[in-house]
Amino acid sequence: MTTELLAVDGLETFYGKSHVLRGVSFTVRRGETTVLLGRNGAGKTTTLRSIMGLTPPRAGTVRFKGDDITGQAPHRVFHRGVGYVPEGRQIFPHLDVGENLRLGERATGDGGWTRERIFEYFPVLRERWEQRGRSLSGGEQQMLAIARALAGNPDLLMLDEPSQGLAPMLVREVQTIMARLRGEGVTILLVEQNARMALAVSDQVLVLSKGAIVFAGPTAEFHRHEQELKGRYLSV
Numbered sequence: 001m002t003t004e005l006l007a008v009d010g011l012e013t014f015y016g017k018s019h020v021l022r023g024v025s026f027t028v029r030r031g032e033t034t035v036l037l038g039r040n041g042a043g044k045t046t047t048l049r050s051i052m053g054l055t056p057p058r059a060g061t062v063r064f065k066g067d068d069i070t071g072q073a074p075h076r077v078f079h080r081g082v083g084y085v086p087e088g089r090q091i092f093p094h095l096d097v098g099e100n101l102r103l104g105e106r107a108t109g110d111g112g113w114t115r116e117r118i119f120e121y122f123p124v125l126r127e128r129w130e131q132r133g134r135s136l137s138g139g140e141q142q143m144l145a146i147a148r149a150l151a152g153n154p155d156l157l158m159l160d161e162p163s164q165g166l167a168p169m170l171v172r173e174v175q176t177i178m179a180r181l182r183g184e185g186v187t188i189l190l191v192e193q194n195a196r197m198a199l200a201v202s203d204q205v206l207v208l209s210k211g212a213i214v215f216a217g218p219t220a221e222f223h224r225h226e227q228e229l230k231g232r233y234l235s236v
């Protein structure tokens with residue numbers, strides 16, 4: 001079996017006339033956590049949106065499990081097994097925790113994400129089961145957003161800045177969850193501003209600058225060039 005789960009090749013993505021992604025290519029291997037770093041506006045969110053079909057690329061291809069899924073509608077990409085936790089959580093504020101999770105469920109997929117297993121990862125969701133999304137704290141909403149994506153038994157889990165806006169203790173909690181998912185062999189594509197948190201849980205690092213990949217390699221290689229890469233391409 002090929003180790004390659006996702007292969008993105010030559011993505012060119014626009015918002016109207018604004019040319020945001022310029023030839024973005026990379027691969028994500030099964031069982032690994034790939035971290036996508038870059039400054040504000042580098043195109044990280046747009047990369048995830050291009051894969052998900054939310055902002056379809058004008059050129060280039062997205063292959064997932066060997067199939068060309070370029071520009072397919074988001075619900076089809078979801079049904080193929082891509083889980084997506086968007087920036088800013090975007091849970092359903094008027095629905096309770098149980099309803100939010102049910103909307104994320106996907107019948108197929110062999111991830112084994114039963115409700116019990118989700119509760120093991122996120123015990124707070126059992127406690128908050130009948131509460132509306134909007135009454136949860138920011139950290140609880142983030143846990144719910146991750147849990148909802150897992151409820152879809154994804155083959156690939158994409159997360160857009162899950163640590164954003166969280167207190168340091170909760171950032172550590174998100175990091176622990178990421179590390180645990182990685183330990184269980186979940187394939188993850190993680191966008192983060194918080195390079196320190198992301199590097200602690202990554203196998204492969206991608207650095208995006210002005211819509212182009214300027215570094216791609218194993219985390220150890222990133223660390224060898226860390227000072228230069230951080231100085232040139234990251235805000236930290």
Ligand code: ATP
Nearest residue numbers: 015018020038039040041042043044045046047193
């Ligand atoms: P951030 O960390 O700020 O989310 P990012 O790396 O995720 O940054 P993107 O959100 O992908 O960056 O944005 C890339 C570029 O595209 C930015 O210049 C941004 O202003 C622009 N952009 C993003 N969304 C839109 C949109 N809906 N319409 C027009 N331009 C957009």
